[in-house]
Amino acid sequence: MPDTRITLTERELPRQWYNILADSPKPPAPVLHPVTMQPIGPDDLAPLFPMALIMQEVSTERWIDIPDEVRDVYKLWRPTPLHRALRLEKYLQTPAHIYYKYEGVSPVGSHKPNTAVAQAYYNKQEGVRRLATETGAGQWGSALAMACRMFDLECTVYMVKVSYQQKPYRRLLMETYGATVHASPSMETRAGQKVLAAKPDSPGSLGIAISEAVEDAATHDDTKYSLGSVLNHVLLHQTVIGQEAKAQLEKADDYPDVVIGSCGGGSNLAGLSYPFLADKLSGQRPNLRVVAVEPAACPTLTRGKYLYDFGDTVGLTPLVKMYTLGHTFVPAGIHAGGLRYHGDAPSLCLLYDEKIVEAVAYHQNPVFQAAVAFAQTEGIVAAPESAHAIKAAIDEALLAREEGKKKVILFNLSGHGNFDLQAYDDYLRGKLVDTEYSTAEVEQALAGLRQP
Numbered sequence: 289m290p291d292t293r294i295t296l297t298e299r300e301l302p303r304q305w306y307n308i309l310a311d312s313p314k315p316p317a318p319v320l321h322p323v324t325m326q327p328i329g330p331d332d333l334a335p336l337f338p339m340a341l342i343m344q345e346v347s348t349e350r351w352i353d354i355p356d357e358v359r360d361v362y363k364l365w366r367p368t369p370l371h372r373a374l375r376l377e378k379y380l381q382t383p384a385h386i387y388y389k390y391e392g393v394s395p396v397g398s399h400k401p402n403t404a405v406a407q408a409y410y411n412k413q414e415g416v417r418r419l420a421t422e423t424g425a426g427q428w429g430s431a432l433a434m435a436c437r438m439f440d441l442e443c444t445v446y447m448v449k450v451s452y453q454q455k456p457y458r459r460l461l462m463e464t465y466g467a468t469v470h471a472s473p474s475m476e477t478r479a480g481q482k483v484l485a486a487k488p489d490s491p492g493s494l495g496i497a498i499s500e501a502v503e504d505a506a507t508h509d510d511t512k513y514s515l516g517s518v519l520n521h522v523l524l525h526q527t528v529i530g531q532e533a534k535a536q537l538e539k540a541d542d543y544p545d546v547v548i549g550s551c552g553g554g555s556n557l558a559g560l561s562y563p564f565l566a567d568k569l570s571g572q573r574p575n576l577r578v579v580a581v582e583p584a585a586c587p588t589l590t591r592g593k594y595l596y597d598f599g600d601t602v603g604l605t606p607l608v609k610m611y612t613l614g615h616t617f618v619p620a621g622i623h624a625g626g627l628r629y630h631g632d633a634p635s636l637c638l639l640y641d642e643k644i645v646e647a648v649a650y651h652q653n654p655v656f657q658a659a660v661a662f663a664q665t666e667g668i669v670a671a672p673e674s675a676h677a678i679k680a681a682i683d684e685a686l687l688a689r690e691e692g693k694k695k696v697i698l699f700n701l702s703g704h705g706n707f708d709l710q711a712y713d714d715y716l717r718g719k720l721v722d723t724e725y726s727t728a729e730v731e732q733a734l735a736g737l738r739q740p
């Protein structure tokens with residue numbers, strides 16, 4: 289029998305992060321100043337980020353050393369296990385091998401601390417006192433709240449209102465680590481006030497919460513901003529996941545045909561897939577497939593346009609070239625709060641545009657149906673975001689059954705859903721609505737975008 293859990297020792301924890309920009313088929317499009325529309329330099333970002341992270345953001349070095357202080361915190365839960373989903377395979381009667389990298393074993397239950405810890409460390413090194421951030425479902429906020437506590441920083445979190453209401457336990461977790469949490473849009477910032485004036489009952493969105501956190505950081509000298517996805521340095525930090533998975537699959541004597549991850553901003557997918565994509569880009573594994581899984585209510589890659597857009601709703605951030613639904617688009621309040629973002633990481637968008645990465649979009653009900661099958665076979669209740677990856681993995685496994693092919697499927701189980709049981713309750717009681725995104729709203733959100 290093959291092993292169910294493939295583990296690594298602490299000594300096998302990666303010592304470097306992998307930077308895909310060194311191997312990208314094209315150089316990334318320049319990031320532009322929101323007013324002048326000219327390429328920005330490191331100094332333009334200095335009010336928001338510490339210089340070490342800005343340098344990582346623009347680096348094209350293939351490998352970047354992980355500081356010992358960061359590795360020491362990683363050791364609290366890393367290396368994470370790689371599971372062979374033998375029970376799910378049997379249930380699906382598939383010849384496929386299904387593996388999942390389980391990031392839900394981190395103290396806060398997701399992959400997010402891989403970058404939160406690194407970001408808190410570099411900010412502390414440069415004398416920052418407080419970090420401000422946004423959170424969707426609360427996974428990122430809890431990760432940063434924990435990381436800030438570990439490096440003795442204060443933490444303010446703007447939590448998307450619909451999630452703040454749906455997930456009170458995530459808020460309590462953040463507060464347990466000592467963070468201050470505001471429901472966004474809030475009256476704490478001018479950005480929040482502006483949104484509330486136009487729409488008092490706004491459910492909030494990641495774009496709005498980012499505007500609030502960016503404004504907070506930009507208007508306080510001792511405070512910097514921290515982002516949980518999308519940026520190059522965030523994706524970089526997440527590559528510990530894929531490097532470990534590669535070593536684990538080598539032990540199992542397998543290599544994936546397809547690597548799958550849910551896609552909110554792109555960080556868990558990139559973290560798992562980029563170290564494997566290095567083999568595709570070098571020509572060693574030309575047939576490797578990578579699949580981004582989106583919610584049908586916010587189908588950024590599958591239905592968005594490849595344009596310059598703001599990272600936030602109000603238009604405070606620099607302009608980045610990405611697939612976008614428009615920064616003013618507010619997706620329906622689906623339970624996968626972490627997937628309700630109008631854009632995606634520029635490096636991932638470039639790879640998608642070059643047809644190196646694929647994307648699919650699913651509605652909530654089939655996603656939760658897959659998540660329940662997974663819970664009943666593998667035992668783990670997945671985060672609603674991660675459930676999107678489960679759905680795609682099951683579809684790939686069923687296709688392998690139809691085709692009678694052995695196929696190796698690897699997906700990122702990016703987090704557990706122990707705080708998301710309300711979502712499961714809604715699904716089990718038939719209360720989940722499969723909201724389609726509105727083409728008219730997207731068209732309107734994209735219409736006003738200025739391009740260089």
Ligand SMILES: Cc1ncc(COP(=O)(O)O)c(C=O)c1O
Nearest residue numbers: 427517552553554555556626703
């Ligand atoms: C568990 C989990 N998975 C996935 C995501 C999506 O984000 P990303 O695409 O950056 O991994 C989130 C975001 O909050 C999350 O909490």
